[in-house]
Amino acid sequence: MGVTITENQPVERRKKIAKILEEKANGLCPVHDFLIHFANKWSMLVVLNLGYAGSPRFNELKSRVSGISQRMLTVTLRSLEEDGLVTRQLYPEIPPRVEYQLTPLGKSLLDVMMGLGEWAAKHEAEIAKARKKFRSRHAD
Amino acid sequence: MGVTITENQPVERRKKIAKILEEKANGLCPVHDFLIHFANKWSMLVVLNLGYAGSPRFNELKSRVSGISQRMLTVTLRSLEEDGLVTRQLYPEIPPRVEYQLTPLGKSLLDVMMGLGEWAAKHEAEIAKARKKFRSRHAD
DNA sequence: CGGGATCCTCATGGATACTG
DNA sequence: CAGTATCCATGAGGATCCCG
Numbered sequence: 132m133g134v135t136i137t138e139n140q141p142v143e144r145r146k147k148i149a150k151i152l153e154e155k156a157n158g159l160c161p162v163h164d165f166l167i168h169f170a171n172k173w174s175m176l177v178v179l180n181l182g183y184a185g186s187p188r189f190n191e192l193k194s195r196v197s198g199i200s201q202r203m204l205t206v207t208l209r210s211l212e213e214d215g216l217v218t219r220q221l222y223p224e225i226p227p228r229v230e231y232q233l234t235p236l237g238k239s240l241l242d243v244m245m246g247l248g249e250w251a252a253k254h255e256a257e258i259a260k261a262r263k264k265f266r267s268r269h270a271d
Numbered sequence: 272m273g274v275t276i277t278e279n280q281p282v283e284r285r286k287k288i289a290k291i292l293e294e295k296a297n298g299l300c301p302v303h304d305f306l307i308h309f310a311n312k313w314s315m316l317v318v319l320n321l322g323y324a325g326s327p328r329f330n331e332l333k334s335r336v337s338g339i340s341q342r343m344l345t346v347t348l349r350s351l352e353e354d355g356l357v358t359r360q361l362y363p364e365i366p367p368r369v370e371y372q373l374t375p376l377g378k379s380l381l382d383v384m385m386g387l388g389e390w391a392a393k394h395e396a397e398i399a400k401a402r403k404k405f406r407s408r409h410a411d
Numbered sequence: 412c413g414g415g416a417t418c419c420t421c422a423t424g425g426a427t428a429c430t431g
Numbered sequence: 432c433a434g435t436a437t438c439c440a441t442g443a444g445g446a447t448c449c450c451g
Contacts, residue, residue, distance in 0.1 A: 144385075148323040151388035152316075154337065155395070163316060163338075165391040165398075170310050171423075176292075176303060183288040189433050197294065198303075200425055205434065215401025226432040227431085236397060243390045245284075248291035250383045251305040255295070257376060258305075261355025311443070329413050340445055345414060366412040367451085 168214060173199055173207045175244055178233070181217065182241040186230045216240060308354060313339055313347045315384055318373070321357065322381040326370045356380060 152160045159167075169175070173196070180195045181187065187195065193204050208231060211217040216237035222228040233241060292300045299307075309315070313336070320335045321327070327335065333344050348371060351357040356377035362368040373381060 145323055147385060147389065148319055151385065151392050152319060152323065153392075158337075160316075160337075161392040161395040162319065162388045163312075164395065165387075166312060166315060170312055170315070172306060172310055173424090175306060175310070176300075179288055179292060179302065183285055183292065193433095197298075197300075201434075202426085202436095203424060206424085213402055213405040214398050215405070221433095224432095225431095227434085229433060236394060236401070239394070240390060243387050245287060245291065246386050247305075247383050248302045249287065250380060252291050252293075252301040254376060254379070255301040255304065258354050261376075262353055265353040265355075313444090333413095341414075342446085343444060346444085361413095364412095365451095367414090369413060 168210060171207075173203055174211065175247070177204070177207050177211065178216065178237065178241055178244050179248060181231060181233050181237070182245070186220075186232045189229050189231070192231060211237070308350060311347075313343055314351065315387070317344070317347050317351065318356065318377065318381055318384050319388060321371060321373050321377070322385070326360075326372045329369050329371070332371060351377070 151162055154160050155164070157164065176196050176199070177192070180192060184192065184195060189204070192208075193199060193201065196204065199207075208217060208219070212219055216234055218232050218234055220230045220232065222230070291302055294300050295304070297304065316336050316339070317332070320332060324331065324335060329344070332348075333339060333341065336344065339347075348357060348359070352359055356374055358372050358374055360370045360372065362370070
């Protein structure tokens with residue numbers, strides 16, 4: 132099989148994209164379906180922080196994800212748990228202790244999220260510059 | 272410099288994540304700032320379709336991104352343009368013709384988006400299974 | 412053709428109070 | 432400690448009409 136890695140070849144790229152955007156039985160492509168559950172303010176940040184912290188407790192995680200409310204952390208964790216990305220381990224002590232952890236599936240997503248995160252960190256300034264320019268051009 | 276690539280090393284990974292989550296002057300980490308503008312239903316799908324189609328016209332793109340409304344395509348494209356990810360080329364003909372295209376910055380994001388897209392396509396079934404299981408367990 | 416301008420709806424998500 | 436339950440504000444996003 133052709134293992135020759137030819138990065139940036141338009142043809143190969145188009146094939147890959149086409150596969151990603153292929154509609155499934157539900158009328159959605161995998162990306163769209165994924166985004167419906169994942170395109171929100173917190174999911175990605177929680178995944179990254181879980182990747183960093185290992186098996187944090189609820190409030191540990193809450194203090195790490197700066198700005199998140201108690202409610203939204205709960206909601207986000209439940210959603211991640213539902214998608215099989217996170218496990219919730221309850222230790223029935225008093226006071227109760229709960230630890231969250233990425234599943235193998237969650238860890239595989241973490242790798243992708245890190246790619247996105249590194250992109251964001253790398254191009255942050257460039258984007259900020261573009262925004263400024265755009266606004267000054269449209270500030271008529 | 273230590274170029275030894277040691278994938279999956281927790282220590283290196285934690286360092287990377289820490290850098291991604293590092294707060295900037297505005298009190299936000301790069302990812303958070305990025306997500307505020309990009310975590311929505313359409314941006315990623317539009318970027319992927321632009322990567323596929325090359326320099327599509329407005330309605331060409333609209334018919335490719337299944338389900339998107341005229342308004343949301345406009346809004347999304349403006350936002351991407353503002354972030355320096357997309358260029359808008361107007362040909363003052365009658366009727367007017369407008370072509371959209373990824374900038375180099377947009378193309379670099381496309382690569383990352385493809386990584387996410389491939390992840391979504393690969394693990395779609397697994398996620399669906401997890402959801403089913405979760406629901407049957409919580410259907411008391 | 413490629414939008415802009417409005418109106419409207421509903422889901423996201425923030426604040427607060429309460430609980431096992 | 433780790434939530435649940437409510438209430439409420441905001442804005443994302445859909446439908447529709449209009450316009451150069």
